Amino acid sequence: MPDIAPETIYLADYTPFGFIVDSVALTFDLDPRATRVTSRIAFRRNPEASDFDFFLHGEQLKLNSAKIDGAAVSPKITDKGLSCDVPDTPFVFEAEVEIDPTGNTALEGLYMSNGMYCTQCEAEGFRKITYYPDRPDVMATFKVTINGPHPVLLSNGNPVSSSEHHAKWYDPWPKPAYLFALVAGDLIAHPGEFTTQSGRKVDLNLYVRPGDEGKCAFGMEALIASMKWDEEVYGREYDLDLFNIVAVDDFNMGAMENKGLNIFNSSAVLASPETSTDMNFERIEAIIAHEYFHNWTGNRITCRDWFQLCLKEGLTVYRDSQFTSDMRSAAVKRISDVIDLRGRQFAEDQGPLAHPVRPESFQEINNFYTATVYEKGAEVIGMLKTLVGDDAYAKALDLYFERHDGDAATIEDWLKVFEDTTGRDLSQFKRWYGQAGTPRLSVEEAWEDGTLTLTFTQHTPPSVATPDPQPQVIPIATGLIGPNGNELAETRILEMTEARQSFVFEGLGARPVASILRGFSAPVVLTHELSDADRAHLLAHDTDTFNRWEAGRTMARQSLLAMITKDAAPDSAYLDGIHAVVCDASLDPAYRALMLGLPSQSDLASALHDQGQVPDPAAIYRAGEAMRDAMAARFADKAQSIYDACKIDAPYDPGAEQAGKRSLGNAMLSLITRRTNGDLAQAQYDAADNMTQQLSALACLIRAGDGETALAKFESQWRDDRLVMDKWFGLQVLEAKPEEAAAVADTLTKHSDFNWKNPNRFRAVFGSLSVHHAGFHHASGDAYALLANWLIKLDAVNPQTTARMCTAFQTWKRYDADRQAKAAAALDRILATPDLSPDTTEMLTRIRG
Ligand code: ARG
Ligand code: ZN
Numbered sequence: 001m002p003d004i005a006p007e008t009i010y011l012a013d014y015t016p017f018g019f020i021v022d023s024v025a026l027t028f029d030l031d032p033r034a035t036r037v038t039s040r041i042a043f044r045r046n047p048e049a050s051d052f053d054f055f056l057h058g059e060q061l062k063l064n065s066a067k068i069d070g071a072a073v074s075p076k077i078t079d080k081g082l083s084c085d086v087p088d089t090p091f092v093f094e095a096e097v098e099i100d101p102t103g104n105t106a107l108e109g110l111y112m113s114n115g116m117y118c119t120q121c122e123a124e125g126f127r128k129i130t131y132y133p134d135r136p137d138v139m140a141t142f143k144v145t146i147n148g149p150h151p152v153l154l155s156n157g158n159p160v161s162s163s164e165h166h167a168k169w170y171d172p173w174p175k176p177a178y179l180f181a182l183v184a185g186d187l188i189a190h191p192g193e194f195t196t197q198s199g200r201k202v203d204l205n206l207y208v209r210p211g212d213e214g215k216c217a218f219g220m221e222a223l224i225a226s227m228k229w230d231e232e233v234y235g236r237e238y239d240l241d242l243f244n245i246v247a248v249d250d251f252n253m254g255a256m257e258n259k260g261l262n263i264f265n266s267s268a269v270l271a272s273p274e275t276s277t278d279m280n281f282e283r284i285e286a287i288i289a290h291e292y293f294h295n296w297t298g299n300r301i302t303c304r305d306w307f308q309l310c311l312k313e314g315l316t317v318y319r320d321s322q323f324t325s326d327m328r329s330a331a332v333k334r335i336s337d338v339i340d341l342r343g344r345q346f347a348e349d350q351g352p353l354a355h356p357v358r359p360e361s362f363q364e365i366n367n368f369y370t371a372t373v374y375e376k377g378a379e380v381i382g383m384l385k386t387l388v389g390d391d392a393y394a395k396a397l398d399l400y401f402e403r404h405d406g407d408a409a410t411i412e413d414w415l416k417v418f419e420d421t422t423g424r425d426l427s428q429f430k431r432w433y434g435q436a437g438t439p440r441l442s443v444e445e446a447w448e449d450g451t452l453t454l455t456f457t458q459h460t461p462p463s464v465a466t467p468d469p470q471p472q473v474i475p476i477a478t479g480l481i482g483p484n485g486n487e488l489a490e491t492r493i494l495e496m497t498e499a500r501q502s503f504v505f506e507g508l509g510a511r512p513v514a515s516i517l518r519g520f521s522a523p524v525v526l527t528h529e530l531s532d533a534d535r536a537h538l539l540a541h542d543t544d545t546f547n548r549w550e551a552g553r554t555m556a557r558q559s560l561l562a563m564i565t566k567d568a569a570p571d572s573a574y575l576d577g578i579h580a581v582v583c584d585a586s587l588d589p590a591y592r593a594l595m596l597g598l599p600s601q602s603d604l605a606s607a608l609h610d611q612g613q614v615p616d617p618a619a620i621y622r623a624g625e626a627m628r629d630a631m632a633a634r635f636a637d638k639a640q641s642i643y644d645a646c647k648i649d650a651p652y653d654p655g656a657e658q659a660g661k662r663s664l665g666n667a668m669l670s671l672i673t674r675r676t677n678g679d680l681a682q683a684q685y686d687a688a689d690n691m692t693q694q695l696s697a698l699a700c701l702i703r704a705g706d707g708e709t710a711l712a713k714f715e716s717q718w719r720d721d722r723l724v725m726d727k728w729f730g731l732q733v734l735e736a737k738p739e740e741a742a743a744v745a746d747t748l749t750k751h752s753d754f755n756w757k758n759p760n761r762f763r764a765v766f767g768s769l770s771v772h773h774a775g776f777h778h779a780s781g782d783a784y785a786l787l788a789n790w791l792i793k794l795d796a797v798n799p800q801t802t803a804r805m806c807t808a809f810q811t812w813k814r815y816d817a818d819r820q821a822k823a824a825a826a827l828d829r830i831l832a833t834p835d836l837s838p839d840t841t842e843m844l845t846r847i848r849g
Helices: 217-234 276-291 308-327 330-350 369-388 390-404 412-421 534-539 547-566 572-583 589-595 601-610 617-634 639-645 656-675 679-687 690-704 707-718 722-733 738-748 757-770 782-793 801-807 817-831 840-847
Strands: 019-029 037-043 055-058 062-068 081-083 091-099 109-113 115-122 138-148 152-157 158-163 168-175 182-185 188-195 201-208 244-249 261-264 440-448 449-460 475-479 487-496 500-507 515-516 527-528
Touching: 019 217, 037 201, 037 656, 055 201, 109 515, 115 244, 138 152, 138 182, 138 440, 138 707, 152 168, 152 572, 182 589, 188 217, 201 217, 201 639, 217 244, 217 276, 217 308, 244 276, 261 276, 308 330, 308 412, 330 369, 330 547, 330 589, 330 601, 330 656, 369 390, 369 412, 369 475, 369 487, 390 412, 412 534, 440 534, 449 475, 449 487, 475 534, 487 500, 515 527, 527 547, 534 547, 534 572, 547 572, 547 601, 547 617, 572 589, 572 617, 589 656, 617 656, 617 738, 639 656, 656 690, 690 707, 707 722, 722 738, 722 757, 738 757, 738 782, 757 782, 757 801, 782 801, 782 817, 801 817, 817 840
Parallel strands: 019 138, 201 244, 244 261, 440 527
Antiparallel strands: 019 037, 037 091, 055 081, 062 091, 109 115, 115 182, 138 168, 152 182, 158 168, 188 201, 440 449, 449 500, 475 487, 475 515
């Protein structure tokens, strides 16, 4: 462990910066090893501050010279920044620093990726570019000059002038440094155009490296659709003459919303039918929308400090999920989001990394770009909208934009616009931002004389972050399904505020089946004891598409848990129930495909852990296999005809309609292959003209034990396409037998194309290994040890991606003593590494507990 304890930052300690920045001018003289950055920053005292000590962040910078009002100064320098004496009156600070983009393997600040320069400044990367108050509440206009021998030289805002090897940019919108961006390289523009609702023409460009031109069209369409949607739904218009997106191969995250110059991980923007799956297309559309929507929710209104991260991320995730619901199927999107929430956020909330949507302390902010901040943050907004209603939500958002445009705002500001719009007191609701942990909600029913009484109890397990959780406001959308399958009443929003609370439905002729938490109206774990017949009734008849799916999911979970713990046989009522839904050709194929999904193995481990049991990954895996076999048998009568009905004669289209058919068809292919052999999968593989069909068939072939030839063919077909090769690496790990997963991953790391410094490639292998539940938690402990070796190696190069990958271990205390000992040894070995980064140290210290 490092000798110096990393510093902990507290929300409660917030104070404004002592100075206001009036303007920033930067000049970059690009050089791969020694880029010179010259800055000229106008400061004056901040009337709202009381501390006027002048400190500028700066890390890994070589200071060549510094001046105040033209006179040379010699500031005091530490590894965190610079301080010096400054006048009481407004002054100009100038500095010249030198940085090394090639040596920057952490991919934070200015770095090189395949010969191009690019930046990533959120959260605290700008301090690796020059000395600056690198905090989101310091906003300024930036003028940027770039000198470099590259055809394309980009920064934020509007172009001022450009000549060969020289470009000037000006961003008129004051922004925090984390939104700064610069790109330079030999890039090709895929152009587009958008006319805003007020009639302004905006030039759009998607910049890619030569060779990727054919993968731009979809991203451009998605951008245009996003710009239109934000005008129509939120009344938000774009505010510059130009909007640029750049695709970068080496990137720690998905994408970044830099003002007017979004930078994307190439995997989050490049798409073509031959190389991208339907899921890739959907994700790309959502990420483009997400980054574009940040222009208002993040950029025009930013965060006062990093504790408020959910202010922009929760809201922007909420907005992008609304967008996807409008572009595709709202029912399918909701179910997919809940699957994701349970898999990632609930797991986080159940373990040592649990933290509130708005954390109160951190050491490394990059460690808090989490499912809790993003996805639970979005759920909280969804609940708020449910509670106040659509009209009030729209009015509150208008007020938010009007009141806070240009501000660095807080969650208090956000909630206040809702309070002012509706007159509601949201102080109890605010607990959703302040308390960690997933509430457990249970319900008891009483039936008498035509009256149904539902009594709910809520309880949130205590955590290190929140030792004493208080009752939260839970909107419980509830409907009643009659004995004939008809809906007896409109969905009611039950507003639960107490620890235990009853709600009454009167005047009912016959006892209905209650459909509770419709649309997953709150991020809670619901226990609703129902008879098997009532649950099957909901699966057959619930008019709420989410709860209909949920009924099947609950039956699957209960059956799997009984198989794991009591050696029970697969529940035939469940199999019959989903058989009926999946064979109902009047339903959306995408929805039918979702019905065939099973709870993930790690979700089952969570459920067992919640019941006070120690999950056995091997038993969970076996139960899943047995259930899949039973499904294959149950669908033997219809699988081929459904598969055939899913054939598409039209040219490939990534839209929801075709994608849904492919998804259902491939679910059938997988059942057919399980029961027969790889022939149909091989035929599909050979005939495939798009990646969805090719990759699904390949997965089936690997599972059938017939993958070797196809894998070799796939490799020789795609060896020059990085993004497709990521799939090739990942799939082999994902589809490996549990006892072979670590060895498969290990072998892949010896492949000549395993470029471990590229985060996408590293994640293709090790991200896949860590989500392979039975493989990662195999009794041998081999996967724990292998991942530890690689995390030690990667930490020296890229702390951010290393720290993020440590979450693979977050559930280690659920398992048996042998596994725990092996995981602890792996964790301790990483922690004992000399010079371990603060990022990884913080994560592992929390995980190790
Ligand atoms: N603001 C970006 C987004 O959600 C995420 C960037 C996070 N980057 C980081 N290094 N923490 O769209
Ligand atoms: Zn975001």
